[in-house]
Each structure stands twice: as C-alpha cells, then as structure tokens.
Amino acid sequence: MEDILNLDINENRYSRFELIPWWNQELLHNSTIMVVGAGAIGNELIKNLALLGIGKILIVDMDKIEQTNLTRSILYRMSDIDKYKADAAVEKAMEINPDVTAIPLKVNVATDIGLGVFRKMDIILGGLDNREARLSINQACYKVNKPWIDGAIEVLNGFARVFVPPGPCYECTMTETDWKLINKRKSCALLTHEQMLEGKIPTTPTSSSVIAGIQVQEMLKLLHNDRNLPTLAGKGYVFNGLTHDSFVVEYQRKDDCMSHDTFEVIKEMPWSARNTSISEMLKQAKEDLGEEAILEFDRDIATTAACVCGNSKEIFNVVNKLKNRDIICEKCGKTMRFETIHSISGNEEFLDKKLFDIGIPLFHIISARSRLNYIHYELTSDKNEVLGGLF
Secondary structure, three states, X not given: OOOOOOOOOOOOOOOXXXXXXXXXXXXXXXXXEEEEOOXXXXXXXXXXXXXXXXXXXXXXXXXXXXXXXXXXXXXXXXXXXXXXXXXXXXXXXXXXXXXXXXXXXXXXXXOXXXXXXXXXXXXXXXXXXXXXXXXXXXXXXXXXXXXXXXXXXXXXEEEEEEEOOOOOOHHHHOOHHHHHHHHXXXXXXXXXXXXXXXXXXXEOHHHHHHXXXXXXXXXXXXXXXXXXXXXXXXXXXXXXXXXXXEEEEEOOOOOOOHHHOOOOOEEEEOOOOOOOEXXXXXXXXXXXXXXXXXXXXXXEEEEEEEOOOOOEEEEEEEHHHOOHHHHEOOOOOOEOEEEEEEXXXXXXXXXXXXXXXXXXXXOOEEEEEEOOEEEEEEEHHHHHHHHOXXX
C-alpha cells in the first residue's frame, strides 16, 4: 500500500504551540510586553517573544551597537554597528515574525519613561546589568501593580527572578552590599559605571540563552494566569554554568520595604507633560482633595543653583540627570550648591512652568495628597506620542 501524505490544511505558524493543552495564542497576540535592555539577554528575550507571536513589544535601550555586542547578540550584524540597539532590535523582531508590532524607546528607563507606560504593559522583562536600573523598574512596576521578571548573567552563570505585587520585590532581596554598590554607582560585575557602558561586563551568549529562556517561560505562565500554572513568583532561579547545577531560592517580603507603594486611585486626565503647567495640576488636586492638597513627585528636581561668588542660575531638571557642567559656576568655575524639591504646595514662584520643563517625563503619573488621601493623575494625552505604534 502506498504511503499517503497527510497534510493538515488548518496548520498555521502557531499550530505546534496550540497542541499544548493550556495554550492560548490569541492571548499572546493581544499581550504587550516591555523589554528593558537590548543587549545579550535582551536579544534572546526579544527573539523568543517574536517567535511566540507576542503581539506588541516595547524595546527600551539608549545605547548604540558596538563590535563587542556581535558575539553575544543574535539580532545584530556588522552593518548595525553605530545604530541604536532598540532600533535594530525592533527591525529584526518584525522580520522574524510579521505578526509582531515592536517600537523602540531610546531613553533612560530610570528617568525618562512615564509610569503610564508601565501601566499599559502586561509584563516587564529586564535584561539589565546594573542595580540602579533594576531598582527603578521595580518601584515603577509596584506603583502600577505590574509583574516584572529580572534576568542577570556573568560569565557562565546567571539567575532569573519573578516579582509579582504585592509579594516580595527586588528591593526586598537587596543586601547592605547592594546598597553600597548603588551609592558608589557600581555595576553587578564590580566595575565602574563608565566601564559598564563600555561593554566590559563578561558574558556569553550561552548563559544569555538559558536565563532569557527561563524569563520568557515564566512570562508565558503569568500571562496564562487562569490556568493555575506554577510560577517562580517571589522566587529566583539560580544557574551555575560550570557544573550545570541549578536551584530555586524563595524570597521573603519585607513589610518595611520602600518599594511596595502601590497607587490605588489612578485618574486618567486629558493632559500632556508638554503643555500642562504645575499650577493647572495643583488646581485640579485642590478641587479633588481640598485646599490642603499638594503635589508629590517621585523624583528630586533641582530648581536653582547658587555659587559662593554670588552667581546663580535656574536648573529645573531631575537630580539624577545632572552633569558636572550643570553645577559649575560659569563665572568662577567652582561647584555651585543647588536647591531641590519633590513636592509643590502652591507657594512656589515657578508654578507657571510646564511639567516637562521641570523633568517630568511624558505619560507620567503624578500624585496629589491631602493628609492620608491620595489621587494619582495620569498624563494620558501623551500616550499616542510615546506608544503610538502600539496602541
């Protein structure tokens, strides 16, 4: 008897996935995932997301591609050198799978991404190499109640950790040494921040594949949360590439952790950081909460700087974004002292300034408080400018 070739005319790109009993491809197509960091781990994350058919991917990275990236990053080619990592990764993701829509954000995740962006994501994946950025993502995710999955590698080793509010968070896992390293602006590999930016973290593409694979696998289980699949929420997967030993650690939630602040009432407002003034927002806060209401920022903002020689100038920028030249006196060359604010009561002389002009990012969420009552205002009019390619 001749063999009969059995062709299933209903097969499609995702047919093999759909053989998995709990799989929901439509769910994946409708999901929005942020990948922070488009280096070694980030490349593997993005590749996996594209292969899986994740519908919307936001790629955040402010660096450009160098030759050292080519040995650890599957998405980049020689022709991509000097391009932004985020731009090249977006292009390659949509080449891998035309069903995917991806957009880049070439900014600093710690200072330039509004909380509204995090709020629009389903899950955030981290492929970072420093504690400062991790802590910033952690705080943003908990404020808007979004899970995030952290990955890190060094040489042949690595770990993946899953943080789901209101459970243990990244800050809960930090030790005194971690805080000292953050204060010294050190990277995970005990190199200076400048060395880190030069690409001197020792990594391999093999360890990147292992850790990113675990991260995306955990993401899949979290997205299918109605299937009651076991996850690493509140836990970490540790991989020793020398011996191929691996184990899972469980983290404890610290009740006094400062990163557990979660916004309960978020009010979407037809405002933009570019054209909404401080006074407009404060007026709305007083209408909603009473005359005692104040605005609170989640960052310290430098307002003015003064020098011992008598010279002074306006700054109005986030403290973390200040460079040495910003606080050097133009007259005498000495370092100037600067004043900072993190709240607005209404007595300030600069209430007419736009939010963007004092360092508030687009699509951010700003808090208003009166005693123990809070409202959090989202600058919703910025959504299209920031995420227009996705929503």
